[in-house]
Amino acid sequence: MLTVEIVNKWMELFYEKISEKKAYLSELDTPIGDGDHGNNMMRGMQGVKDGLEKLENPDLKETFKAIAMALISKVGGAAGPLYGTAFLEMAKNCEESQAPADLFRYALDGIKKRGGASVGDKTLVDVWTPVVDNLGKDELVVEVVQKAAEGTKNLVAKKGRASYLGERSAGHLDPGAVSSCYLFESFIEAGG
Numbered sequence: 001m002l003t004v005e006i007v008n009k010w011m012e013l014f015y016e017k018i019s020e021k022k023a024y025l026s027e028l029d030t031p032i033g034d035g036d037h038g039n040n041m042m043r044g045m046q047g048v049k050d051g052l053e054k055l056e057n058p059d060l061k062e063t064f065k066a067i068a069m070a071l072i073s074k075v076g077g078a079a080g081p082l083y084g085t086a087f088l089e090m091a092k093n094c095e096e097s098q099a100p101a102d103l104f105r106y107a108l109d110g111i112k113k114r115g116g117a118s119v120g121d122k123t124l125v126d127v128w129t130p131v132v133d134n135l136g137k138d139e140l141v142v143e144v145v146q147k148a149a150e151g152t153k154n155l156v157a158k159k160g161r162a163s164y165l166g167e168r169s170a171g172h173l174d175p176g177a178v179s180s181c182y183l184f185e186s187f188i189e190a191g192g
């Protein structure tokens with residue numbers, strides 16, 4: 001069950017991971033995008049850190065809402081509204097259930113509705129979907145998350161900037177899938 005404490009730890013670990021991998025994420029975004037994904041996510045996570053530090057005794061809903069607002073206002077690009085929507089959906093639904101399996105399902109539905117991507121389109125949906133499916137059955141392990149991100153390599157992009165390249169987008173990892181992989185690795189490490 002997600003608690004304010006776990007979510008704070010999760011965001012701390014995700015902030016560290018993005019700091020470490022910022023250059024790599026932008027590098028992944030260079031051949032099939034505009035080379036800014038690492039910088040976008042770093043700006044967003046700095047905003048999340050600042051936003052969470054400002055809260056006084058927040059509940060889970062306020063915590064998710066602060067994360068969503070920071071991501072929407074700071075990440076920019078395609079990823080900002082998508083990650084922001086994910087956390088906004090968790091804020092909307094966390095009074096009803098605090099189970100990650102439920103909350104991530106709402107988040108994924110929000111991402112799909114907002115961006116119109118389906119499984120196989122070479123986006124972060126290709127990581128979120130197996131995570132949600134797995135959480136419904138089992139405990140989530142890093143191997144599932146990493147395999148999902150690696151699986152985007154051979155796909156042809158159907159959404160976002162990478163789709164402008166058509167077939168030439170194949171052979172490259174999707175940067176948003178890799179940042180989502182870090183998000184869920186951090187989630188597992190946080191004990192979520």
Ligand code: ADP
Pocket residue numbers: 029033034036037040041076077078079080082111114115116117122123124125159160161174175176177
């Ligand atoms: P931009 O492409 O605007 O520069 P980013 O580089 O920050 O934004 O993010 C790119 C990532 O966003 C992609 O790698 C992909 O995972 C994700 N993405 C782009 N468009 C969509 C979409 N319509 N649905 C889901 N994910 C998307």
Ligand code: MG
Pocket residue numbers: 029033034035036037077
């Ligand atoms: Mg980009």
Ligand code: MG
Pocket residue numbers: 034036077078
């Ligand atoms: Mg951009």
